[in-house]
Amino acid sequence: MSSRRSAATSETEDSDGNMNGGDYESTDEDDLSRRQIRQQYRDLIRNVQQNREEMLSSRSDKLTEALEEANKIFAGVSRAREAALDAQFLVLASCLGKEKASQLHADMTVFDPTSFAEDLLSFMGLNRMESPGHNCENESDDESNAGGYLPADAWQKLGSEAEKCLKRTPTFHFLLGSFNTEPPVVRQRIERQKRCNKTKEKGVMPAQLKKMEESHQEATEKEVERILGFLQTYFIEEPETPISFFDFVIDPNSFARTVENIFHVSFIIRDGFARIKLDHDKLPVIEPIAQENKSNIDEHNQPRYQGVVYLSHQDWKEIAETFEITEPMIPPPVLP
16 A cells, blocks of 8 residues: 555645546546545445444454555555545554554453363364254253253263363472381481489588578568567557557658568568557558467467568658558667
């Protein structure tokens, strides 16, 4: 078509629309031929526009057929008017070709299961004209067998074709080693010298550490005896007045001394020299236990309970302010 464009553009058109390509004279037969060519181009353009969807179909060759017909018509083109109609048709055809090409590219990425099934059945030799067990009296059987008939070796044929793509057998790996029947080689056991059990050996505590431990234990016993003496003294002075546990152990001037007092009082309670109970206000009070009463308590085997006391620095301040404790009932020990 490019050659016919160059041939058409090499001529010049006069004022009457005729091409001046040498000694050319217009006749009635030539005018009739030109009118027929123009009519053929108009019919071709109209046909392409009306059947646009069919032209764009990927399964249709209508656009190719239209181009071939235009090539045949162009063989008789000799004037500019017919060449203009040919150019108009080429513009329309090129637009349709571009759009069809873009759709064809998109269709290549889409899998059509229906088309694939039809191609697969055709490959397997589906015969739609025959149906096994055809029974004219039973319409339901006719409808179920209306799809066609597959030969007996249809699936074998498909399997043989698919086998060409699966010739290679995948390798197999044992999860628990190989199936070797030979017994493993027994390794020679190396006897090692037994280590002495250090736990059975009697530990020897350094003399200095032992002396420090005895000194600390002795200091604790002395502090417990000192605090017990204060408790007994307060109880003898006012036996009818219960001693508040908080008043007894809280030192408003030292949080550390308060913790130590609670720690030492716990030994007095554990050994049965004192007891804690609740008064009528459900507040803890402490009182010493006489030796004769202590023997009676031990004879009855009354259970003794121990608990963990949580005391923060803020709690210590709030207790001292709430009970208005200004002086400690247990004075700090006198350092030697």
